[in-house]
Amino acid sequence: MALTKDPFLQAELANWCKDAGIDETYALMLLNVPVHTEVAEIEExxxxxxxxxxxxxxxxxxGPxxxxLLVLCECKQAINPKCIPTEVSWGQKSEPWSVIVIQTQESASDTATGGFTEKFAKFLMEEGKSFSDIQALISPPSAPDSSPESIICAMGEVFAKTVKLPSDSNAYHRLRTFSAAVxxxxxxxxxxxxxxxxxxxITECDCSEKEKRRRIVESLKGPAxxxxxxxxxSDPEASALQYLEALESTFGSPESGEDLYFKFCLMRQGTGEALSEFLRRMEKTLSKVVEREGLSLGLVENGI
Incomplete structure (x- = not known):
């Protein structure tokens, strides 16, 4: 996804405009502007x-x-997103500035229509297919046929073979809210x-990586x-697992792998605690020990 159409950046710009009292149709946001850049240089x-x-x-x-820096600019005239470059070069050795503007429904519709071929090609690539697979279905050696009906049928066959509908996506439809508050x-x-x-x-839900990221983001608030x-x-293509790793490294326990291993060794079944619950606690703690490299996975699999 291009940065200019990133929903997070779009929301960031819209909220910033509200805070600054600016009409968002007259506003734009710049990314990657060096901290020591003068206001006059940016405006020029x-x-x-x-x-x-x-x-x-x-x-x-x-900035990130x-x-x-992130820079909020106001223009004298309303902005037409279709006429604005996605990047502005500044200096020969400097990284270009990304330009974020609010995408209107009209421009979003135009983009969606114009980018169908690109999106379809990307879909085929992700599924390990190519346009030649479509052509083979449309024009078999025995009876070549390139009518619109055959093309539609062929595309339907490709989608049926490549798209795997999630069978249990509803089971993990929504995560509970998490803010990382003390x-x-x-x-x-x-x-x-x-x-x-x-x-x-992440491990059990049979949905796309994009959907997993969305479900994580929609459950977060505040510092998280x-x-x-x-x-x-810093990385628009970061995976859902990388999201969790970032949260773990920021808000997780500071205990080292060795500390967790000693904690694991000292675990005892509590009074009145069911054996199944005790084993579940042990398994969870042992997983953390392995994550923090207090034990190797090989030792765990071999019974320590």
Whole structure:
């Protein structure tokens, strides 16, 4: 997905416009602007884009790295997203600035229509197919036929062979809310429980990687959501598992693998605790020991 159409960045720009009291149809947001760039330089560079007209820098925020800024600009005239470049070059050795504008329904529709071929080609590539597979279905050696009806039928066959409908996606439709607050608010999950649910969703849910990322993001708020926003800024293609790793490294227990191993060795069944519950606790702790490299997976599989 292009950064210009990233839903997170679109939402960031819309919220920023509300805070600054700017009409979002007149606003744009710049990414990757070096921290020491002067306001006059930014305005001069953006005014070189004729479709923008007069440009004023209204606000700045810290970017995804300490060396870059997010810049909110207001234009004198309404912005037509179809006439705005996705990037603006600044300096010969500097990284180009990404330009984010609010995508109108009309421009989004045009983009969707114009990009059908590209999206279909990407779909075939992800499924290990090619246009030649379509051609083979459309025009078999014995009876060549390239009518619209045959093309539709052929595409239907390809989709039927390549698209695997999730059988249990509803079982993990929604994760409970998690914010990483020090004291878990009412209605939210603590980190350990939420991480277990999220890992189960990732490993068991038969849905796309994009859908897994969406389900994780929609369950987050507060500091936890801020961390994932930073991950997406630095790597828009980060996987759902990388989201969890980022949350674990930020908010997880500081205990080392050795500490967790000693904790595991000292575990005892509690008074009145069912054996099944005790074994479940041991399994969970042992998994953390392996994750923190307190024990190798080989030793665990061989019975330590």
């Amino acid at each position: 560079e953006m005014e070189a884009v004729k479709a923008l007209g007069r440009v004023h820098v209204r606000d700045t925020r810290e 790295t300490s060396r870059s 004291l878990t608010p009412v209605g939210e999950e603590n980190m350990e429980t939420w991480m277990d649910q999220a890992r189960l969703m 959501l801020d961390i994932i926003r930073a991950v997406r800024f």
